[in-house]
Amino acid sequence: MFSSISNTVTESRFFVMPHDSNAIGRLHGGVLMEWMVSAAALCGVRFSKGEVVLAALDDLFFMNPVSVGDMVVVKAWVEYSGHSSMEVGVSAYAYPRIVGEPMLTTTSHMVFVAVDRTGSPRPLPTKIKPTKEEEQLYSLAEKRAEKRRKMLSDRKAMSLDISEYGPDARFRMKSSHLVASSDATMGGIMSGGKLLHLLDEMAGAVAISYARTVAVTGAVDSTSFHYPIRQGSIVDVELVLTGVGRSSAEVAAKVITENPSSGVRRHAATTFFTMVAVDSAGKPVPMPPFEPSNEGEEKRLREMRTRREDRQRRLKEMQIFEPLHSMIAHGRG
Amino acid sequence: MFSSISNTVTESRFFVMPHDSNAIGRLHGGVLMEWMVSAAALCGVRFSKGEVVLAALDDLFFMNPVSVGDMVVVKAWVEYSGHSSMEVGVSAYAYPRIVGEPMLTTTSHMVFVAVDRTGSPRPLPTKIKPTKEEEQLYSLAEKRAEKRRKMLSDRKAMSLDISEYGPDARFRMKSSHLVASSDATMGGIMSGGKLLHLLDEMAGAVAISYARTVAVTGAVDSTSFHYPIRQGSIVDVELVLTGVGRSSAEVAAKVITENPSSGVRRHAATTFFTMVAVDSAGKPVPMPPFEPSNEGEEKRLREMRTRREDRQRRLKEMQIFEPLHSMIAHGRG
Amino acid sequence: MFSSISNTVTESRFFVMPHDSNAIGRLHGGVLMEWMVSAAALCGVRFSKGEVVLAALDDLFFMNPVSVGDMVVVKAWVEYSGHSSMEVGVSAYAYPRIVGEPMLTTTSHMVFVAVDRTGSPRPLPTKIKPTKEEEQLYSLAEKRAEKRRKMLSDRKAMSLDISEYGPDARFRMKSSHLVASSDATMGGIMSGGKLLHLLDEMAGAVAISYARTVAVTGAVDSTSFHYPIRQGSIVDVELVLTGVGRSSAEVAAKVITENPSSGVRRHAATTFFTMVAVDSAGKPVPMPPFEPSNEGEEKRLREMRTRREDRQRRLKEMQIFEPLHSMIAHGRG
Numbered sequence: 001m002f003s004s005i006s007n008t009v010t011e012s013r014f015f016v017m018p019h020d021s022n023a024i025g026r027l028h029g030g031v032l033m034e035w036m037v038s039a040a041a042l043c044g045v046r047f048s049k050g051e052v053v054l055a056a057l058d059d060l061f062f063m064n065p066v067s068v069g070d071m072v073v074v075k076a077w078v079e080y081s082g083h084s085s086m087e088v089g090v091s092a093y094a095y096p097r098i099v100g101e102p103m104l105t106t107t108s109h110m111v112f113v114a115v116d117r118t119g120s121p122r123p124l125p126t127k128i129k130p131t132k133e134e135e136q137l138y139s140l141a142e143k144r145a146e147k148r149r150k151m152l153s154d155r156k157a158m159s160l161d162i163s164e165y166g167p168d169a170r171f172r173m174k175s176s177h178l179v180a181s182s183d184a185t186m187g188g189i190m191s192g193g194k195l196l197h198l199l200d201e202m203a204g205a206v207a208i209s210y211a212r213t214v215a216v217t218g219a220v221d222s223t224s225f226h227y228p229i230r231q232g233s234i235v236d237v238e239l240v241l242t243g244v245g246r247s248s249a250e251v252a253a254k255v256i257t258e259n260p261s262s263g264v265r266r267h268a269a270t271t272f273f274t275m276v277a278v279d280s281a282g283k284p285v286p287m288p289p290f291e292p293s294n295e296g297e298e299k300r301l302r303e304m305r306t307r308r309e310d311r312q313r314r315l316k317e318m319q320i321f322e323p324l325h326s327m328i329a330h331g332r333g
Numbered sequence: 334m335f336s337s338i339s340n341t342v343t344e345s346r347f348f349v350m351p352h353d354s355n356a357i358g359r360l361h362g363g364v365l366m367e368w369m370v371s372a373a374a375l376c377g378v379r380f381s382k383g384e385v386v387l388a389a390l391d392d393l394f395f396m397n398p399v400s401v402g403d404m405v406v407v408k409a410w411v412e413y414s415g416h417s418s419m420e421v422g423v424s425a426y427a428y429p430r431i432v433g434e435p436m437l438t439t440t441s442h443m444v445f446v447a448v449d450r451t452g453s454p455r456p457l458p459t460k461i462k463p464t465k466e467e468e469q470l471y472s473l474a475e476k477r478a479e480k481r482r483k484m485l486s487d488r489k490a491m492s493l494d495i496s497e498y499g500p501d502a503r504f505r506m507k508s509s510h511l512v513a514s515s516d517a518t519m520g521g522i523m524s525g526g527k528l529l530h531l532l533d534e535m536a537g538a539v540a541i542s543y544a545r546t547v548a549v550t551g552a553v554d555s556t557s558f559h560y561p562i563r564q565g566s567i568v569d570v571e572l573v574l575t576g577v578g579r580s581s582a583e584v585a586a587k588v589i590t591e592n593p594s595s596g597v598r599r600h601a602a603t604t605f606f607t608m609v610a611v612d613s614a615g616k617p618v619p620m621p622p623f624e625p626s627n628e629g630e631e632k633r634l635r636e637m638r639t640r641r642e643d644r645q646r647r648l649k650e651m652q653i654f655e656p657l658h659s660m661i662a663h664g665r666g
Numbered sequence: 667m668f669s670s671i672s673n674t675v676t677e678s679r680f681f682v683m684p685h686d687s688n689a690i691g692r693l694h695g696g697v698l699m700e701w702m703v704s705a706a707a708l709c710g711v712r713f714s715k716g717e718v719v720l721a722a723l724d725d726l727f728f729m730n731p732v733s734v735g736d737m738v739v740v741k742a743w744v745e746y747s748g749h750s751s752m753e754v755g756v757s758a759y760a761y762p763r764i765v766g767e768p769m770l771t772t773t774s775h776m777v778f779v780a781v782d783r784t785g786s787p788r789p790l791p792t793k794i795k796p797t798k799e800e801e802q803l804y805s806l807a808e809k810r811a812e813k814r815r816k817m818l819s820d821r822k823a824m825s826l827d828i829s830e831y832g833p834d835a836r837f838r839m840k841s842s843h844l845v846a847s848s849d850a851t852m853g854g855i856m857s858g859g860k861l862l863h864l865l866d867e868m869a870g871a872v873a874i875s876y877a878r879t880v881a882v883t884g885a886v887d888s889t890s891f892h893y894p895i896r897q898g899s900i901v902d903v904e905l906v907l908t909g910v911g912r913s914s915a916e917v918a919a920k921v922i923t924e925n926p927s928s929g930v931r932r933h934a935a936t937t938f939f940t941m942v943a944v945d946s947a948g949k950p951v952p953m954p955p956f957e958p959s960n961e962g963e964e965k966r967l968r969e970m971r972t973r974r975e976d977r978q979r980r981l982k983e984m985q986i987f988e989p990l991h992s993m994i995a996h997g998r999g
Contacts, residue, residue, distance in 0.1 A: 010509050011507060011508060011509060012508050012509050012510060013506060013508035013535065013538070015534055015538065017352055018351055018352060018684055018685070019351070019352040019683055019684060019685040023735060038510075038511065039509075041511065042509055042510065042511045042567060045511060045567065045593045046567060046591070046593055048593075049593050049594050049595075049596065050593060050594055051565075069356060071538055095542075097541075098538050098541045098542050099541065099542050099545050173679065174677060175677060175678050175679035176676050176677060176678050176705075176708055177678060177704075177708065178704065178707065178708045178711060180848075180851075180852075181514060181515075181847060181848070181850075181852065182513075182514070182515040182847075182848040184514075185513075186513075186514065186564065186565040201681055202679065205679070205681065205737055205764050208763075208764045208765065209761075209764050209765050212765050231852065232717075232852040234708060234711065234712060258712070260711045260712055260715050260716060261715050261716055262715075263715065343842050344840060344841060344842060345841050345842050345843060346839065346841035346868065346871070348867055348871065350685055351684055351685060352684070352685035371843075371844065372842075374844065375842055375843065375844045375900060378844060378900065378926045379900060379924070379926055381926075382926050382927050382928075382929065383926060383927050384898075402689060404871055428875075430874075431871050431874045431875050432874065432875050432878050514847060514848075515846075515847070515848040517847075518846075519846075519847065519897065519898040
């Protein structure tokens with residue numbers, strides 16, 4: 001069976017309540033990510049006719065702030081289908097006070113794998129066959145899928161790296177939690193959205209404790225999930241400040257999951273948050289300059305600078321696919 | 334086994350937190366409905382000695398506003414028992430700032446069906462046998478049960494109507510969601526209270542986007558649930574503004590559920606919300622007048638006017654059973 | 667297998683959001699208790715390599731207020747291990763606005779029992795073997811464990827006492843709820859933290875309705891759980907004001923659980939909350955004096971005075987173990 005891309009579009013709405021927002025009334029990046037992952041998962045479930053798990057996501061650049069009282073509409077569609085994995089394009093629009101003109105908040109891609117009851121991959125029952133108008137979108141998605149193949153083949157090796165991240169960092173926090181059934185999807189795997197929400201909250205705390213101002217999520221780097229986190233297991237999260245720009249700080253987040261009965265620990269994911277220091281009006285303010293104080297901090301600062309350049313490059317790539325996303329999201333595919 | 338009505342009374346308390354309330358500090362109608370359904374379900378579980386599902390509810394007229402800091406006491410009792418279904422009477426009282434005198438917020442009836450582990454109806458182990466004082470209450474409930482029988486026999490036919498509601502409406506919103514296990518009762522069926530909460534939130538957004546003021550829930554029409562929504566399935570909700578009165582708008586809400594593996598779609602429920610435009614003090618303010626712009630809008634406006642008359646009639650019926658409810662709720666049965 | 671105490675330390679972080687706080691921006695005691703139990707349970711799960719249930723907790727004295735915007739760090743460690751039960755030491759520190767110096771909010775002990783899939787106790791795979799520095803801590807824990815043995819042997823008898831608590835009290839509230847799967851741990855037992863949260867909310871309401879001011883949780887007495895509350899069952903909670911001091915009131919909370927299919931009712935727990943009347947700055951203010959009006963109230967007032975003396979004694983005991991807890995929590999074990 002075949003489907004066009006535009007035929008897979010789903011739409012989910014969310015309302016920004018006071019408890020979704022920070023001290024200055026701005027929607028937490030973590031809440032928005034949780035909404036986007038749940039909306040994209042719905043799209044994946046409908047397309048694949050069954051349960052899906054989040055395997056990877058591309059960068060999320062948060063372009064416009066969202067505030068209490070706004071409505072968020074998340075559109076999602078399948079851009080590319082492989083054997084059992086699919087790439088879902090996803091855009092979040094904010095409608096100020098519900099009645100205002102929609103503003104694009106962020107647009108990105110998420111990769112989901114269709115799984116059976118045991119969590120093993122299952123073949124997709126439908127393939128994407130783009131229409132003429134969708135061909136450019138499809139071919140870009142196909143190229144991304146090829147790039148990701150390498151990354152996915154490293155999955156097992158990556159999952160074994162359970163070393164501590166930046167043990168010599170001065171600005172770090174860790175926290176451990178049990179994964180409850182309410183954190184998990186139907187298949188018993190921790191929802192990727194809940195995990196990102198937890199990490200975002202912690203990354204914000206690291207940035208705030210460094211900058212001593214309010215900090216908001218500016219971006220989250222592309223991330224792959226090396227190992228599924230099951231309900232009933234433990235997650236250990238480590239957050240480390242790696243470096244600081246003019247008004248933003250990068251915070252690395254590493255996630256280790258532990259099976260309590262076997263004691264086996266696996267590296268589930270590592271990602272990088274860009275947190276922006278803001279004043280009470282939400283305007284960026286300078287961060288205190290960061291001077292590395294040991295070899296580890298120097299190394300992480302160098303790596304952070306490389307990632308920042310890569311991130312700028314990917315932000316430019318977004319300008320290529322953004323109009324194509326807009327076309328699909330607005331039903332002009 | 335037999336029980337009087339007053340012997341089945343249960344009492345549940347809830348505290349109105351800031352996150353339960355809207356921009357002007359008023360309790361969301363959707364949250365109150367969720368509380369009422371959960372309290373009534375508890376009463377049904379205790380009476381039927383097992384799991385229950387919500388099959389129908391009568392009109393909810395919200396008579397007094399509830400605010401942050403108030404305590405809500407929900408009393409529920411079984412008024413009538415059939416073979417496997419029971420009618421639960423339910424009243425919600427608000428205690429301003431916990432210490433104030435209780436005010437009746439709303440009183441209504443909900444029909445629950447006792448089900449076994451597979452979701453099939455099971456016979457009730459106990460029957461209601463009213464005391465002398467309860468006879469009028471019982472006989473009114475019996476008459477409602479007879480009326481509902483016709484409606485329930487249409488259940489299957491209704492569930493097949495998966496047509497779009499008002500596709501030509503100018504004021505409409507739709508949203509899709511996956512039903513998580515935390516949205517479901519022990520038997521894996523989506524809680525009727527959670528569904529009403531979701532619909533209320535969306536109905537509010539439709540009214541706000543039309544009126545461009547705060548809108549609060551004035552009433553919800555009697556509703557029957559044609560088809561159970563299982564955890565893991567998709568719900569598609571469509572909300573359509575059908576017409577406008579002086580300071581209120583009617584919003585229709587249609588719910589379609591989709592089994593992702595089979596792709597089978599069923600009409601789960603349709604209901605109608607009366608949303609009232611209010612100022613920051615909670616006083617009703619005029620809605621912009623509504624001029625139908627096409628045939629569909631004209632038809633829906635006519636239907637809305639008929640429903641409004643029926644609703645006024647049912648509001649008068651409430652004045653008959655309200656003192657009887659009060660007698661039971663206050664232990665004077 | 668053996669482990670030192672310091673080798674079992676876990677750390678969990680929580681962020682105080684507006685919806686976690688009361689009218690004057692203070693963290694609800696019930697939310698803090700829920701966090702502490704979940705952090706201590708995580709420690710118990712990791713140590714015992716499987717599911718645990720909360721069997722008892724020692725007094726919680728809340729020494730410093732926690733406010734919206736603060737970060738709470740909960741440290742937990744196993745102080746003593748028996749055959750299948752373990753005592754977990756737990757300390758909660760508040761970091762004002764995330765950046766401030768940590769303040770000890772409360773420190774106490776919780777007893778967890780390692781259970782298998784059916785909820786039956788299972789032997790611990792590891793035993794605590796204290797280091798030289800930990801010997802005093804261990805020996806105090808051992809003494810507490812001996813004292814608790816008597817209490818645990820009364821468990822069955824206690825669970826049969828399903829009498830109403832203080833039916834003749836003028837200041838009482840009751841409430842009934844169904845236990846949802848999202849209230850339960852993986853093994854299907856209601857989380858002790860969720861139960862304490864519910865009781866704290868109700869105890870606050872009883873104190874507020876008596877004092878007609880804001881009331882905050884000053885302390886919770888040591889509590890044992892006589893009977894597990896399973897998901898799908900009913901909890902009936904009864905709260906009774908037993909007596910009043912200068913600016914505090916004691917509220918008794920009794921919990922009955924009912925299996926809906928069998929109708930069997932069991933006494934799950936009784937505990938006592940000390941609620942403090944405060945002004946809008948959080949400063950204690952006088953409570954209206956309490957005059958007992960019947961024999962039951964007189965009896966409960968006498969019992970309350972005895973408990974108050976015992977509580978003062980236990981508060982002094984805390985000053986003995988608090989520095990030992992601090993040593994472990996700060997990695998100086």
